[in-house]
Amino acid sequence: MSESIETRLAALTTEEKADLVAGEAIWTTKSFPVAGIPAIGVTDGPNGARGGGLLGTGTATACIPAGAVLGATWDPELVERLGGLLGDEARAKGCRVLLAPTINLHRNPLGGRNFECYSEDPILSGLVAASFIRGVQSRGVATTPKHFAANDSEFERNTIDSQVDERTLRELYLVPFEYAVAEGGTWGVMSAYNRLNGIFCSENEWLLTQVLRDEWGFDGFVVSDWFAARSTAGSARAGLSLEMPGPGQWYNRGPIGEALAAGEMDEGHLDRIAGDVLRMLERTGALDGDEDCQPGQERELDRPEDRALVRQAAAAGTVLVANNGVLPLNPAMAGSLAVIGPNARKAQIMGGGSATVQGYRNVSLMEALGDEYGHLDVRYAQGCDIERSLVALSAPMLKGKLRLEYFNGHDWAGPVVHTKESASAEMVFFGEPGPGVNPEEFSVRASGVLVAEATGEHTLGLVQLGRCRILLDGETVLDATEGDYDQGDDFFGMGSELISAEVQLTAGRETPIVIEYSNRDSFMLCGVRVGLKSQVDRDLIAEAEAAAAAADVAVVVVGTNADWETEGRDRDSFDLPGDQPELIRRVAAANPNTVVVVNTGGACNLDWADQVAGVLVAGFGGQEMGHAVADVLFGQADPGGRMAMTVPARYEHNPAYLNYPGENGVVRYGEGLYIGHRWFDARAIEPAVPFGHGLSYATFEWSAPRVTGGGDAEMADPVIVEVDVVNNSDRAGSDVVQVYVEPPPSLLHRPVRELKGFAKVHLAPGERTTARIVLTRRAFAYYDPGDQTPQGLDSMSPIPAGESHKRTEPGWYVDPGSYTIWTARSSANLVHPAKVQLDELTI
Structure with missing residues (x-):
């Protein structure tokens, strides 16, 4: 604890410290003017700094692409720039804490907040999260990666007990948060609503103290999700620093005073969490007398350079899943274009719930085409309805x-x-x-x-x-x-x-x-x-068929809306809602040059994909999504995205199918380590779209990988993978070199192979570069919780125990042997192997 924090802490009475760790109101903390401690504002969220509003109300702000699109960019540098944008917006909204990023994993396609989260993969999620955090905090705004931990669906989200074995936690669900701390340097973390193995996350001492602080070295503050605090002494002992919103139910001078008097906690526990809050205020500049960022003083930025960045990011996260040559369209084409679908004229740029903001703009594909391709004969047809319930009245x-x-x-x-x-x-x-x-x-x-309209x-x-x-x-x-x-x-x-x-x-x-x-x-x-x-x-599908049949190219924009993908409720179905699958098939039959743009937050059923000429997955692309999709359709931008989640051919193929969403207050993570691409590889199931897949308009050639490192080198000596990449086409484009590690036979079962690193490159025609991926020893390790059988129990058995090959000490272990390092274009498209020999190592 710094000297200035110790001094301020010593100047506060016990009652004032107890008040400091509870919020003042919905979005503000308490002030103590005599001690020079001001109130600060906090704001959602992952795709925009909303300020004092809720659910899309409040001051207009920049709406960047949702988390799943950021994950699909595979571009940490770009995401760091977007983080800087949101840091600026948070300060413009009078806030010093941004309640973001959301870094839970895509465990099941129906997760209601999958759109907020980056990926099914912990390494991709962690690297993207760390870059987002660095960007936001470069502006003096704290981040709170959320929701810590195993908060991966909305079913009974306030009370559900997520039962996850320790190895699965360590190797999957905790990894993005570990990256947020170790690589991102996050100043905050948000605890989750749910229970983890029987204990609410907001009072889970193993999670908030042993793992987060003692093992990872986190020295920031832990804030509760809103109304997620469950106790006074238990939360304080565990390390929950700040209860929100205010006024506190469990934290403030009343309940904390009672807990102290009863001996349920001591002054040291209170000093620790109050010190966490003061450190956050110090880091964000609140203690410096900065008057430029005050709660309630909200203003709009809407800078041209921010619009350009958001547009770039939306294109960079758009995945070209399939293309028979129809794309890119010629910008100078003089024919007709049928634009069809419920999301063609009203783009879904974000999901529902706390991530919702009032964006500066909401540009649909129809608007973008009118702005930039006015020479085209564009014909619109709605095609079908997708309303789940009442949709708010808006344009047109x-x-x-x-x-x-x-x-x-x-x-x-x-x-x-x-x-x-x-x-x-x-x-x-x-x-x-x-x-x-x-x-x-x-x-x-x-x-x-x-x-x-009728x-x-x-x-x-x-x-x-x-x-x-x-x-x-x-x-x-x-x-x-x-x-x-x-x-x-x-x-x-x-x-x-x-x-x-x-x-x-x-x-x-x-x-x-x-x-x-x-x-x-x-x-x-x-x-x-x-x-x-x-x-x-009206026969909306027939109208769409007629429009498609009369056009040179048909673009069908299908998807969901905030009623289908939202905080508070998981999705009802893996299929696109309404008659959209039938709409796609009938439009494709009417026009062989049919391109489908998928405007959903998470994975959906693509069983119609082989009937169309091209498929673009645009996700919830933020306020400039319409322009970005137009850019990709007409080749003004390369489709830079790669799938951040595996799309199963059938919903029943998803790894969590038999354990989702839970029952009797419990959800068992029975699939263990085998989520996403790990499951499909282990079970030899062919997905509709593999993890990491995505096409470019350019073509790239890779060299065989050059691998240095290995043997008995110390943990600090990484394995370096280098790949020469050349753009051998006449178009600029981007490519992603993905690196998967395939282990030798190990003491414990392991996935067939796992993503352990990647590098995105951007190349002009004929340009060459070297992609460099650094693999630390953790890239080759697994977590062994150890055999915790009570000592001497084996001696009680009438059957001789024999020689034991079990470890008793939990930890990260590298087994000796030959590891295969694959460079790949997706989890299913392995390009070049290389071998590295490693000796046994305990990390």
Whole structure:
């Protein structure tokens, strides 16, 4: 502990230290002006610094690609630059802590937050996470890699007991966090909601002290996930530094004082966690009197260079899965283009839940084509619906933006105390709605213009946490300000059931709409979502077929939305929602030049892929996604992505199938070490798309690898793998040299081979470079928890024990033998082998 921290700590009373380790409000910590300790702001999240809003509300900010797209870039340098962008945005939102990155693993394709997480692979996740952290913290903003640990699905996420054996934890689920500490130097970590082997993560001493601090050398702060703290003394002893949000339920002078008096914890435990909070304040510059980053002082940046970077990243994470030569399209083509699909005109740029931000922009493919390829005859067809539940009203049915006027009181009366605009008819409030607005009692009037696309009956609906009514043309058409309504599953299960009314609308007619909402009868979280759905009978697939048949090329943009992929709920199905698989097949039959763009956050069923001319996996690509997809389609950018997860041919092939999602409050990680590509290799199952796969428009030639190191060298002496790469095409492009290690027969079972390093190269036509991958001894090691059979138990058996080949000391071990190092283009496309001989080593 530094001298300045010790001095400030000594100046605080026990009661003040107890208050310091609990938040003040939803997004702020406590201040102690006499001691020179200010309050600071914290903000979500992994793809954008939202500030004081929630679920996409609040000040507009940069929306970078979601985590799964960042993982698919395989480009730590690029991700570090994006981290710097989010560090700047966090400070612009008055915050010194960014609640990111999300680095749990893709254990199952249906995980509701897979889109937030980088990969199924711990090494890829760890290297990307470390670079993200370095970028953010270079701006003086702390990161909190989350959720520590084994928080890999949303099923019963607040209470589920993740039962994971220690070897699997050490070799898979803890590895990204270890990289975050050792390589990223993270200043914070966020503990998870779930239990780990019976103990809540926020009070798990083995996890937060023995592993995180004692073994990895972490000296930062551990913050609870919101409302995830479960105890006072147990959490303090384990090393939970900060309970959020405030005011604390388990931490503050009341409960901590009682725990101290009862002898359940001592002053040393309190000093340790209070010191953690002070160290975070020191590292982020909060103790230096910096006035440029104050809670509640939010501003927009929206810099041109940031837009360009986000666009570059979206293209870099777009994976060209298949291409029969139709791509890239000629930018000068003079023909017609059919753009089809529910996500073609309304791109899904991020997932739902706490990662949601109000991006500066949301550019769909249709918008991008109109901006840059106006000479083309572009024809649009929706193709089908994919709504799971009520989708918030937005463009094109909403013309322009809604104007929101805020009032203190529940009756939309008195002076307007705050105004803002919104591109969506979803208003969610968690804390203060805006400057001068009383969070305990307020109302909002949102005014805009509705434009229907079809003449006939439409369903107008709302889901509310509070009270709302809707007026069209000055007439009240839906009033939910009185009466009782059952709860639905929106807004984390706190929202009402769908409340709806039928209205008649005329295509193209501008209809004034007013949404009046008050927070009466709400608790803590409040808001409303208003949507509109046409009931006019149309054969959407037939319309899409006709558009495709009349075009030179058909581009079908399929995917999900924030209803399907979101925090708080896992996905319902491995298949694309709605009639999208049938839409793809029928469009492909109508036009042989059909390209499918997959706009999902996680893996989905691609059993239609062999029927189309090309497949691009774009993921949730952030605010510039439409431009990035257009860039890739027309060859203005190389599809730089490689799959960060294995896509199974059938859902039943996924490794966690028999253990997912859990039952009776327990989820067993019964597949052990064999998730992702490890499982498919071990079981000799051919996936639909292997891990690491991705095509480029350029072609590359690799030399055989040159390997140095090995033998009885010390742990500090790495094995170096070098590969010469040349771009032998007439196009610029990128390639990823992946390195997999295949072990010799070992004392314990091991995966067939595992990714242990990679290098991404960017080459102009004819350019040559050398990819260099460094493998430490950990790349060849496995964790042996040791045989913990009680001493002397074998002697009680009537059967002679014989010679034992078991270890009794847990640790990382390298078995002696010849290891095969593969350079590869994917886990299933091995290019060149090389051998390295290693002696036995304990790390």
